[in-house]
Amino acid sequence: MTKSTDFLLIGGGLASATAAETLRKEGAEGRIVIISAESRPPYHRPPLTKHFLLEKTKQSLLYI
Ligand SMILES: Cc1cc2nc3c(=O)[nH]c(=O)nc-3n(C[C@H](O)[C@H](O)[C@H](O)COP(=O)(O)OP(=O)(O)OC[C@H]3O[C@@H](n4cnc5c(N)ncnc54)[C@H](O)[C@@H]3O)c2cc1C
Incomplete structure (x- = not known):
């Protein structure tokens, strides 16, 4: 855990x-820490409904 x-x-x-x-x-320079309620790295949300749920893209391609 980063202090x-x-x-x-x-x-x-x-x-x-x-x-x-x-x-x-x-x-x-220096350390950048992102605190999130989510367990995964930041991802693009618009393609969730337009591509991902239609199985037109891979999950890994959603990550920013
Ligand atoms: C399915 C879907 C489709 C979309 N399509 C479009 C589109 O076509 N065009 C468009 O312009 N926009 C679209 N949007 C909206 C767009 O994705 C959002 O405007 C954008 O994600 C906003 O980014 P943000 O970082 O401000 O907030 P968010 O993406 O909402 O991120 C907020 C983050 O804060 C975290 N968080 C919240 N509370 C806490 C807490 N107390 N402690 C720690 N972390 C916390 C959350 O877990 C999340 O990771 C869509 C959204 C969704 C869900």
Whole structure:
């Protein structure tokens, strides 16, 4: 369990994933921790109903 971090993002959705990506793109160094109620990494939700449940895409391709 991580005891300290440089950036703490709450929620494992697109907002946190984009924030983490943006931090890195803008040169931020250090540890980024995302805390989420979900047990899986951030994923794109729109394809859930448009592709995944119709078996048009693999689960692994949903991850951001
Ligand atoms: C099936 C589906 C289809 C969609 N289709 C479209 C579309 O076609 N076009 C479109 O524009 N948008 C669509 N959306 C909406 C889009 O996915 C959301 O706007 C987007 O996911 C919002 O991202 P977010 O990170 O702000 O919030 P969310 O994706 O809701 O993420 C919030 C995160 O916070 C976590 N969380 C909540 N409470 C806590 C807590 N107390 N402690 C820790 N973690 C917590 C949740 O587990 C989750 O990981 C769709 C959504 C769904 C579900």
